[in-house]
Amino acid sequence: MNRPARVVAQSTSSDSPQGMTLLRDPLLNKGTAFTEAEREALGLRGLLPPCVLTMETQAQRVLTNLRTLPTDLEKYVALNALHDRNEALFFRVVVDNIDEIQPIIYTPTVGLACQKFGLIFQRPRGMFISSRDRGQIAEILKNWPYSAKLIVVTDGERILGLGDLGANGMGIPVGKLSLYSACAGVHPEACLPIVLDVGTNNEELLNDPYYLGLRERRLTGEAYDSFVDEFMQAARKTFPGVLIQFEDFANHSAFKLLHKYRDEACVFNDDIQGTAAVALAGLFSALRVNGGKLKDQKILFLGAGEAATGIADLVVSAMMAEGASEAEALRRNWLVDSRGLVVGGREGLSGHKLRYAHTGQAPISDFLTAIKTLKPTAIIGVAAVGGAFTPEVLEAMAELNEQPIVFALSNPTSKAECSAEDAYRYTKGRALFACGSPYDPVTLNGRSFVPRQGNNSYIFPGVGLGVIASGSKLVTDEMFMAAAHTLANCVGKEDLAQGSLYPALPRIREVSVRIAAAVADVAYQRGLADGPAPNDVKALVQSQMYEPHY
Structure with missing residues (x-):
C-alpha cells in the first residue's frame, strides 16, 4: 500500500494523465515539484512557474502560510484546499507535524x-x-x-x-x-x-x-x-x-x-468499540501508576450512551480476564444519564443500559451524590456535558482516592467535562487524567504535568490497517482488547512520570503498526484472515503502509 495505485509515467502515452488534467488530480499532482523531465514528458511546460521545488520546501511553505492564519477554522479550510489539490504534500505535512495538525x-x-x-x-x-x-x-x-x-x-x-x-x-x-x-x-x-x-x-x-x-x-x-x-x-x-x-x-x-x-x-463502530479500547488502555496505564488491579476498580460513568456502555462492556471483559465473575465485574461499573444514576426498576431504560441497571441501590439524581454514595476509584465523562466535573466533583474524588482516575473524554473542547488545569488543581496534582480534547502542559506546585488525549486516533487507524492487511472477514471485540493492551504497552515510564497515560502523538505510526500486527494476529489465530499467517506479521503490515512522498 506504499505506492500509488496509478502511476504517472514519464512518457507521452495516451493513457497517462497530461497537462491540466494531471495538475487537477490530487492523487498525482506534485505542483512545483515536477522535475524538468516530467514537465517535458507530461505536457506541463508553461503551466507551472519555472522553479522546481523539493517536497520539503513545499511543506515548509505550507506551514509558513498556515501559521499566519488567525483562526483554526481558517487553517482547516487551508489544509482542506491542500488536500484537494495535492494529497501527498497534505499527508507529508500532517505526518511530520501531527501534534500541530491533528x-x-x-x-x-x-x-x-x-x-x-x-x-x-x-x-x-x-x-x-x-x-x-x-x-x-x-x-x-x-x-x-x-x-x-x-x-x-x-x-x-x-x-x-x-x-x-x-x-x-x-x-x-x-x-x-x-x-x-x-x-x-x-x-x-x-x-x-x-x-x-x-x-x-x-x-x-x-x-x-x-x-x-x-x-x-x-x-x-x-x-x-x-x-x-x-x-x-x-x-x-x-x-x-x-x-x-x-x-x-x-x-x-x-x-x-x-x-x-x-x-x-467486516464492520465496527468507533464510538462504541474504538472509544472503549482507548479508554481501557488509559485505565491500564493509570493502574501502572497507582499499582491497582482493574478487577478491583469501581468506575462511574457520566453518560450512558454508545461510548459509556462500549467502554463498560470492554472493561467488564478485561475484569473477567483478571479473574472476576461477570456479575462482580458488572457491579463495578455504574452509569449516570440525564435522569441520574441508572438503577434497576427505573422506568424507560433502553436496552443498552439494562445490563448496568443494578438493583439494591436507591435512585440518585445528581453526579456528585453518586460519587459520595458509590465511592468510585475512577470517573469517566462521555456525555458531552461541558463542565460537569465541577471543583466539588474533583475534590470529592481526591478525598476518596489517593490517586483518583479522572477521564474527561468528551469533545470538542466546549463539551469537555473539565480542563486539565482544573483536574490537577482540585485534586492537588494527584489525578491520573486523560482528556478528549488537547490541553497544554500544566504546572502546579513546581511540577509539570503533560496531559494527553484519550483520542480514538490511537486505536482505529491501527485496527483498520490490521484488518485490511490480514483480509479479516470480521472485526471482533478480541481485536479491540488486543489493541487496548498494545496501546498501553506503548506508554513508557517517562510518559507516566509526567502524567501522560498515552504515548506521544508523534509516535502514532509506530503505535499503529504494533496495534495492526496485534489485530492481524487475532485474525489469523481465529481463522478470519484471508490465507495463512505469514512468518512476520509486522513486516506484512509495514509492507502495506502508504508513505507520502513523490
Whole structure:
C-alpha cells in the first residue's frame, strides 16, 4: 500500500494523465515539484512557474502560510484546499507535524467545520447518498473512481457532542480517513468517506440558505432500516471485502446497526468499540501508576450512551480476564444519564443500559451524590456535558482516592467535562487524567504535568490497517482488547512520570503498526484472515503502509 495505485509515467502515452488534467488530480499532482523531465514528458511546460521545488520546501511553505492564519477554522479550510489539490504534500505535512495538525483536521476544530460545512464548502470529497437514491445505491457507488478498501460512513445524527448536523457531518468521515492515512498509512486511494443523507431534524439547518443536504425531516423506522440495508449490501458487492466503520450515528441506530451486521460483515463502530479500547488502555496505564488491579476498580460513568456502555462492556471483559465473575465485574461499573444514576426498576431504560441497571441501590439524581454514595476509584465523562466535573466533583474524588482516575473524554473542547488545569488543581496534582480534547502542559506546585488525549486516533487507524492487511472477514471485540493492551504497552515510564497515560502523538505510526500486527494476529489465530499467517506479521503490515512522498 506504499505506492500509488496509478502511476504517472514519464512518457507521452495516451493513457497517462497530461497537462491540466494531471495538475487537477490530487492523487498525482506534485505542483512545483515536477522535475524538468516530467514537465517535458507530461505536457506541463508553461503551466507551472519555472522553479522546481523539493517536497520539503513545499511543506515548509505550507506551514509558513498556515501559521499566519488567525483562526483554526481558517487553517482547516487551508489544509482542506491542500488536500484537494495535492494529497501527498497534505499527508507529508500532517505526518511530520501531527501534534500541530491533528487538532485542526480533526477534533476539536472539525466540530466547528461541520457546523459551518455549507459556508466553507469548496470541492466535494467522498460520496453523498441520500434517501432519494433508494433503489439506485449500487449504481451510484459505481461512480466512485477507485477501489475502496475502507469506508467511514455517518448519517450525521450525532456529530461529536454537537448533535444532528445532517449532511454537514461529512467532515467527520473525511477527517477520520485522513487520520487512517496519516497515522497508519492506509493509502488515500483506498479510503471512501460517505454520508447517508436521510434528512435532518435540526431546524437551524433546515432554514440555513447554505445547507447542502436534504431539507427534509429524518427518515425513520422501517424506511430508514431498509435504506441502510440497501447501502450495506451495495457497498459490500461493489467493494468486496471492504471494511465499513460506522461513525457518529445516534444511540438508537448505532447499537442496532452494529448488532445487525457485526457477525456477517467486516464492520465496527468507533464510538462504541474504538472509544472503549482507548479508554481501557488509559485505565491500564493509570493502574501502572497507582499499582491497582482493574478487577478491583469501581468506575462511574457520566453518560450512558454508545461510548459509556462500549467502554463498560470492554472493561467488564478485561475484569473477567483478571479473574472476576461477570456479575462482580458488572457491579463495578455504574452509569449516570440525564435522569441520574441508572438503577434497576427505573422506568424507560433502553436496552443498552439494562445490563448496568443494578438493583439494591436507591435512585440518585445528581453526579456528585453518586460519587459520595458509590465511592468510585475512577470517573469517566462521555456525555458531552461541558463542565460537569465541577471543583466539588474533583475534590470529592481526591478525598476518596489517593490517586483518583479522572477521564474527561468528551469533545470538542466546549463539551469537555473539565480542563486539565482544573483536574490537577482540585485534586492537588494527584489525578491520573486523560482528556478528549488537547490541553497544554500544566504546572502546579513546581511540577509539570503533560496531559494527553484519550483520542480514538490511537486505536482505529491501527485496527483498520490490521484488518485490511490480514483480509479479516470480521472485526471482533478480541481485536479491540488486543489493541487496548498494545496501546498501553506503548506508554513508557517517562510518559507516566509526567502524567501522560498515552504515548506521544508523534509516535502514532509506530503505535499503529504494533496495534495492526496485534489485530492481524487475532485474525489469523481465529481463522478470519484471508490465507495463512505469514512468518512476520509486522513486516506484512509495514509492507502495506502508504508513505507520502513523490
